[in-house]
Amino acid sequence: MIVRISDDAVALACGADAVAEAFVASGATVERVSSWGMHWLEPLVEVDGVGYANVEISDVASIMNGGAPDIGDIERHPFIARQTRLTFMRAGKTKPLSLEDYTATGGWVGLKNAYSAGPTATIETILQSGLRGRGGAGFPAGIKWKTVANALGDHKYIVCNADEGDSGTFADRMVMEGDPFMLIEGMAIAGFAVGASKAYVYIRSEYPHAIAKMEAAIELSAQLVAPFDIEVRVGAGAYVCGEETALLESIEGKRGEVRAKPPLPAHEGLFGQPTVINNVLTLAAVPWIMANGGETYAAFGMGRSTGTMPIQLAGNIKHGGLFEVAFGITLGELVYDIGGGTASGRPVRAVQVGGPLGAYIPPKQFDLPFDYEGFAAADALIGHAGIVVFDDTVDMAQMAHFAMEFCAAESCGKCTPCRIGSTRGMETLGRIIAGENIEANVALIADLSQTMKFGSLCALGGFTPYPVMSAINHWPEDFGLKRAARVE
Amino acid sequence: MHTLDDFIAAHCDREGPLLPILHRVQAAFGHISEVSIFEIASALNLTRAEVYGVVSFYHDFKTLPDARPVIKLCRAEACKARGVETMVSEAEATAGSRVKIETVYCLGLCSVGPAAMVGDQVHARLTPAKLSALVAQL
Numbered sequence: 001m002i003v004r005i006s007d008d009a010v011a012l013a014c015g016a017d018a019v020a021e022a023f024v025a026s027g028a029t030v031e032r033v034s035s036w037g038m039h040w041l042e043p044l045v046e047v048d049g050v051g052y053a054n055v056e057i058s059d060v061a062s063i064m065n066g067g068a069p070d071i072g073d074i075e076r077h078p079f080i081a082r083q084t085r086l087t088f089m090r091a092g093k094t095k096p097l098s099l100e101d102y103t104a105t106g107g108w109v110g111l112k113n114a115y116s117a118g119p120t121a122t123i124e125t126i127l128q129s130g131l132r133g134r135g136g137a138g139f140p141a142g143i144k145w146k147t148v149a150n151a152l153g154d155h156k157y158i159v160c161n162a163d164e165g166d167s168g169t170f171a172d173r174m175v176m177e178g179d180p181f182m183l184i185e186g187m188a189i190a191g192f193a194v195g196a197s198k199a200y201v202y203i204r205s206e207y208p209h210a211i212a213k214m215e216a217a218i219e220l221s222a223q224l225v226a227p228f229d230i231e232v233r234v235g236a237g238a239y240v241c242g243e244e245t246a247l248l249e250s251i252e253g254k255r256g257e258v259r260a261k262p263p264l265p266a267h268e269g270l271f272g273q274p275t276v277i278n279n280v281l282t283l284a285a286v287p288w289i290m291a292n293g294g295e296t297y298a299a300f301g302m303g304r305s306t307g308t309m310p311i312q313l314a315g316n317i318k319h320g321g322l323f324e325v326a327f328g329i330t331l332g333e334l335v336y337d338i339g340g341g342t343a344s345g346r347p348v349r350a351v352q353v354g355g356p357l358g359a360y361i362p363p364k365q366f367d368l369p370f371d372y373e374g375f376a377a378a379d380a381l382i383g384h385a386g387i388v389v390f391d392d393t394v395d396m397a398q399m400a401h402f403a404m405e406f407c408a409a410e411s412c413g414k415c416t417p418c419r420i421g422s423t424r425g426m427e428t429l430g431r432i433i434a435g436e437n438i439e440a441n442v443a444l445i446a447d448l449s450q451t452m453k454f455g456s457l458c459a460l461g462g463f464t465p466y467p468v469m470s471a472i473n474h475w476p477e478d479f480g481l482k483r484a485a486r487v488e
Numbered sequence: 489m490h491t492l493d494d495f496i497a498a499h500c501d502r503e504g505p506l507l508p509i510l511h512r513v514q515a516a517f518g519h520i521s522e523v524s525i526f527e528i529a530s531a532l533n534l535t536r537a538e539v540y541g542v543v544s545f546y547h548d549f550k551t552l553p554d555a556r557p558v559i560k561l562c563r564a565e566a567c568k569a570r571g572v573e574t575m576v577s578e579a580e581a582t583a584g585s586r587v588k589i590e591t592v593y594c595l596g597l598c599s600v601g602p603a604a605m606v607g608d609q610v611h612a613r614l615t616p617a618k619l620s621a622l623v624a625q626l
Contacts, residue, residue: 013612167564237547253506315569320599
């Protein structure tokens with residue numbers, strides 16, 4: 001009997017290894033696969049397509065003799081059936097480090113197509129796809145690649161930003177742990193397109209399993225992508241190194257301080273050379289695009305947000321996990337229909353989209369469609385598409401305070417608005433929480449927010465005002481304010 | 489391969505060798521001493537101040553030894569949403585001065601929190617009891 005159990009970090013953290021061992025001890029053949037991304041069901045065990053949820057060692061015997069309750073065909077579960085899995089097409093189905101599995105499921109087709117089409121046509125396909133940077137900035141990937149292709153430099157680089165530090169995000173981690181060859185293929189295509197033969201993947205140190213899988217996958221696939229050479233570099237606990245220029249500084253062996261732009265990394269990036277620096281999901285989308293066509297990808301989505309987004313459902317949510325779907329789905333559908341509301345069963349009070357620098361959104365705005373421009377118009381941001389759900393026990397003043405606390409802890413220190421502003425912001429919010437001069441201090445926070453928003457060198461200081469001001473504006477009662485007009 | 493010289497030699501010919509070297513030293517010795525900083529600076533033709541600047545910037549690098557076992561507990565938004573803050577004081581009481589509870593911001597287990605990591609072992613769906621038990625057995 002073949003039993004599939006994931007070795008993704010979520011599965012491991014929920015006890016999958018012990019379950020796998022128990023199956024082996026019972027005589028089953030166990031395959032460790034990537035996670036289906038239905039985290040609330042992990043450890044999820046699959047036998048012939050049928051799923052068994054939250055399996056414990058005591059369930060092994062009944063699963064082995066066919067008497068255990070199951071959740072039916074995993075592929076037909078509504079959570080899976082409602083998705084459009086382009087990037088996550090292999091999730092749950094293949095062994096991450098099996099070249100055989102990867103090749104049998106369409107692997108390397110994109111790379112071969114790129115080689116046949118040539119660099120210019122490859123870049124054209126990426127442009128046509130409308131693929132935008134999935135790290136958060138949403139900048140057209142094709143334009144970035146074109147810039148690097150045309151730039152003058154003798155050693156160009158591809159850098160993959162795998163410093164996924166936003167709370168509520170884990171899609172990059174799942175790609176690296178579950179389908180590392182896909183990321184490698186995407187990077188190799190990028191290298192071919194722009195003329196770069198060296199690449200770095202900068203992975204945060206908090207992801208040891210992803211680091212190990214990527215290192216193994218790079219070694220296994222080295223000959224297939226040669227002379228393209230990829231090296232893993234490990235971060236050292238600094239959130240700001242997810243900012244592209246701070247990341248480059250970190251690889252260069254320096255403090256992770258943000259660089260002023262211009263020059264753009266595309267012109268002067270790693271070690272001063274033209275560099276494509278893209279998020280994991282951006283590069284991971286590339287093989288599918290090169291295998292199926294740019295226009296095919298662009299047919300998904302809405303407006304200028306083409307393609308699909310692997311959305312991460314997190315926090316106090318009943319059905320947490322990975323939900324990949326075309327842009328355009330509403331926040332309400334994600335939180336209620338698909339997510340099932342809160343895990344606690346209490347009402348949803350707020351949702352933070354886009355990580356610690358994302359706005360807090362109240363239920364009355366849940367008709368917002370997932371779209372870069374739509375969110376921006378509502379003073380919110382998609383970021384890396386992590387959605388963190390909070391129930392009605394959340395104290396929004398504490399969350400606003402945490403936003404400043406986080407900024408202070410992670411600030412690179414280079415620019416005053418962020419370095420000093422975050423500390424003063426913490427102190428001032430502390431006074432508000434203690435009930436001191438509330439209105440005057442809230443006005444001060446609003447003023448400080450303007451300074452941080454327009455004076456910071458990067459989004460860490462620049463976007464901290466999003467969670468802070470959205471908390472004040474939508475939940476003034478938590479700050480001791482009466483519900484009134486917006487604080488500007 | 490286990491001396492400072494070994495670690496320096498293994499990486500000094502790479503591009504951007506400093507962080508790989510510092511990671512090896514931190515992992516092997518639990519901290520990066522003044523002597524290590526001196527040797528590394530010398531080998532890489534950097535000033536001690538530059539190397540110290542890098543060591544002091546990153547949360548992972550410590551300049552002082554600490555023999556206590558460490559549990560990294562996530563206290564970022566998603567784990568807060570799932571109740572980690574209610575567990576902290578009990579965990580700290582259990583830890584006492586014997587175990588170090590280090591705050592980290594995100595382990596990528598955001599839908600199954602509260603979450604913690606001991607070495608490379610990840611733990612999710614923590615409850616006050618489970619977390620305290622984890623701390624107690626370190």
